[in-house]
Amino acid sequence: MTLDVVSPLSPALTLRHAAFAERRRQLEQQLDDPSRRWWHEALEQLARQPSADTLVLLSSQCKRRLGQPAPLTGPDTERIQLARALLLAQLLEHQAGSDQLALLRQLFLWGDDQEKSVLLKVLDDLDSQGRSLDLALQAGRTNNREVFAAIALDNPFPARHYPDRAFHQLVLKTLGMGLDTGRIVGLAQRRSVDLNQLALEHMEEQLAAFRSVSDALPQAIAFELLSQAQCQRLRGLCQQRRLPAHWLEHLPPGA
Structure with missing residues (x-):
């Protein structure tokens, strides 16, 4: 059976x-009479x-x-x-x-x-x-x-x-497509050490390929959570003019 x-x-x-x-x-x-009908x-x-x-x-x-x-x-x-x-x-x-x-x-x-x-x-x-x-x-x-x-x-x-991993991938793909990460709802609340690492790896890949780094990339980074070494790396890139000078404004004082 x-x-x-x-x-x-x-x-x-x-x-x-x-x-x-x-x-x-x-x-x-927004409708006129024919459209409304x-x-x-x-x-x-x-x-x-x-x-x-x-x-x-x-x-x-x-x-x-x-x-x-x-x-x-x-x-x-x-x-x-x-x-x-x-x-x-x-x-x-x-x-x-x-x-x-x-x-x-x-x-x-x-x-x-x-x-x-x-x-x-x-x-x-x-x-x-x-x-x-x-x-x-x-x-x-x-x-x-x-x-x-x-x-x-x-x-x-x-x-x-x-979940965090999917959200992080969404952020990276937004950057990769040249879209404005500032329009990702809730990004500020989802910034983290893990997302910092992914964002900086994306930055390094762009620099290694001699591509310009997206102006929207800093929006994905929680600068207050960066390690001392990461801050020093960013400061050095700004001094070498490989990153725009305004990145320095995001770094914590004394970093």
């Missing part, structure tokens, strides 16, 4: 409903047919229905991003009794770069408990600058849910 094995559902995601209510208010303020029809269609297929269809229509003729401007892009984020949230709410995490993974897999980016930017509000950590880590392995920036910059999810 054989028994059917039913895989257990992942725990339900916890959405931040107030955050999406505010996004909806922002979007409604289409938007309300889209929400009704998704409510009637709450599936990944419906969402993908509506998401693809957002650019044409909510944007102006190309090229898209800043306000157009904002409207499209808000609409796609709200569609994601509504579908997840309708799927509360199913495996929402599997659905989220499916939507990420199916999405184009812009749709992936929207999902990642609002991931912390879609999943306030961090159950989608594996999805976020997978997204962070991309070499696509836009998609990586969506999880790395101005996003509270890594600060709240990444």
